[in-house]
Amino acid sequence: MQQLTEQLYIAPQIGPGDMADIAAAGVRAIMCNRPDGEGGDQPGFREIAAAAELAGLEAHDLPVTPGQASVQQGVEFDRLMQALPKPVLAYCRSGMRSATLWGLANAARLPPEQIVNRAATCGYDLNALVRRLAGSVDPYAVNDARHQIVIVGAGAAGIAVAVSLLAREPALDIAIIDPAEVHYYQPGWTLVGGGVFEPAQTARVMGALIPRGVRWIKAAVAGFVPEHNVVLLEGCRTVRYERLVVCPGLKLDWDGIAGLGDTLGRHGVTSNYRYDLASYTWELVRRFRGGQALFTQPPMPIKCAGAPQKAMYLSCDTWRRNGVLGQAKVRFMTAGAVLFGVADTAGWIDVDQATLRHKIHPNIFGPGDAVNAPNAKTAAAARKQAPVVAHNLLVDLGAEAREARYDGYGSCPLTVERGKIVLAEFTYGGKLAPSFPSWLLDGTRPSRLAWLLKERLLPPLYWQGMLKGREWMAQPELVG
Template sequence: MHDNAQQQGATASNADILIIGGGAAGIGLAASLLKRQPGLAITLIEPSDTHYYQPAWTLVGGGAYDVGSTARPMAQVMPKGVQWLQAAVQGIDADGQRVTLADGRHVGYRQLVVCPGLRLAWEQIEGLEQTLGQHGVTSNYRYDLAPYTWQLVQQLRQGKALFTQPGMPIKCAGAPQKALYLSCDYWRRSGVLKHIDVEFNLAGPALFGVATYVPALMKYIEKYRAQLAFGSQLVKVDGPAKTAWFESLDANGARVRQAKPFDLLHVVPPQVAPDCVRESRLANAGGWCEVDPGTLQHVRYANVFGLGDVCSTSNAKTAAAARKQIVVVAENLLALRAGRALPLRYDGYGSCPLTVEKGRVVLAEFGYGGKLLPSFPWDSTVARRSAWWLKASFLPWFYWNGMLKGREWLTRCSAAE
């Protein structure tokens, strides 16, 4: 590497392999790379001092998990031997092979892996940020708000409960309806569901993106007497007035806005790629890191790979997807460094354990094009107790003790053709 010791007054450092993001994808990849080649020089950029197991937040909102167990110090999960730069990325210069940090420093790289996740765009809903966490407005998409969801669910004995889902792509496409199912299940068991009017407002045209699972989920929608409002996008919230406004298209394609009162409002915000990716030459038209859907190598910059939620790939944005992608990127990145052909292909695998009631889960597992990719030899459309155990007990344990440590169980990938 050439050494730019001073650049615009900011210290420059050089990395061999540079990873942007210390979430499930970044930490898991660093661990997997070091398992394969223990001496690798890896630098990881991550501003947060806490690492979260986000998949359990829906369980927290349903009173089935302790929120404190979903957080650990970042220093505790950082693989030994990785140089951690605790900073935010301001920009990515893919042509100059360097990253600019928020404090003005530059970091050059030989290979770059982009996995900073996505950004929750709360600000796109008028009035939402001012009222989140009060006036009955909550979201399981935030560590500090998932416990408030459970508090609201327990307190509500009658009235109107609204659940929302924005346009795709979002992380864990099943999470918006998991909030509805677990809330309704609690109200049903408490004998108050008949006094609560439940409505699910989805920006999209279908309950779930993979049609195979829709009949099983519709049984629960009917069981809980929930109303579905398709093509209905949350655009504004007035917490003190307990009113939410939704936009939809009428029969003539004209935009109409409708006010709906609520006692409980569970919001899932629109989700976008982080600015550092969106404003870089790595982005596609939608702002996502544009990678080959199979190799996960960038389509224009051969020394760049992407994985996790920031990718342009059409898979479900889940930790389970990252778990499979990690193996593909680890193998392909090391092959690239050795001058070999990229050996592995990602099949689009993602998993949505749909918690349809406390104690039962529909384990949706699928790849590109909605192809079913079950890990177990059973009918995956059936809600099962064993899948609940997997979701609530095994997967969190495996996350901390397996995935973040580079253990690659159940990660079979197809070889390149």
């Protein structure tokens, strides 16, 4: 916690387990300024509020979309500060939105330099907010940073593009924008839920993965102004680019299922799509002694459409081994038309499905989960897309002549039991695209070798290969 004023503390994301320490520090109320579902490791507000109540703290929700804090939300922040018992702890992902709300709430009371200086003592830069409030500066004329290449998102696709670019052209000026402190190997969460991996095996400190020579802008993106080659950040800051790579990943809408937010993480309700819940999945599975077991798969779009099936197969295999499968009534409820689907509907980044270049803005490229290419949203797809984007970006800069093409490759190691996996690999249109000869690994049948690939080889291939610029079995195909 950083003490912004006598009555207000600011903090990055807190968890239910922090409440005792927060109360012991003298805080009497908590204000959440972060919408649910922003991150794969983020507890929902209801979880925070329940833990706060047990610790004798009031909890209130004033969620703000990154970079979109409004004057009206500043007024509401001020109203809550007047009404809540003090001191108050306000938090969001990094604390920046909470500091911004405080700045908006006090814009009419305090001189601009006092707002900036006080926020700076807590590590928050509100200079751009003061420029916005002054209203005398063209918001796109003054840039807080400018770079040759800007990458939005430091997930699998973002880091892989950065290292692939540097492997080809080490002198490039590259910045990555991402507020997260931790990078997750999300394909491992299925195995956490199956009792094979520990959660810590799927996490690394983000700072250790940002490539040397790349500037890490630790902030959330609020929006894009492609006509001005500008990315808008939280706190009203702007970053100008010559070329832009957009790979922010997907946000999970937990509230899309009525009542899920009230029960997720307790009462036997869990999900392997969240870091802190995958271990709860394993706790439920290993303690199960019979009864109803309901597995659900929502309609598209979802990440890794095979994940819900994997959870069911691994759970059933554990119950078979424990001798309780006969006492289980297992049901798989899917809202999709097929068991493993792809989506290309409104809301995606509109790119050419072969070159991954934006159809309207030619200096923008899009790999990863958020693009509209009709392929599976998996890390395996990002592994093949990143070198294509890196190469085609250099074509756009004049450093390469022939374009690279992405064929829609995706892979879903479909875990059917502990020790056996069907390694499903395919390109656009569902065409099978095996990486190995059928005599070695038949992608249409469960095999022990595919399990060893998933458990033993794919994690180091991810950490030491894909995220280090080693394009093993992922070199882009050139045309023309």
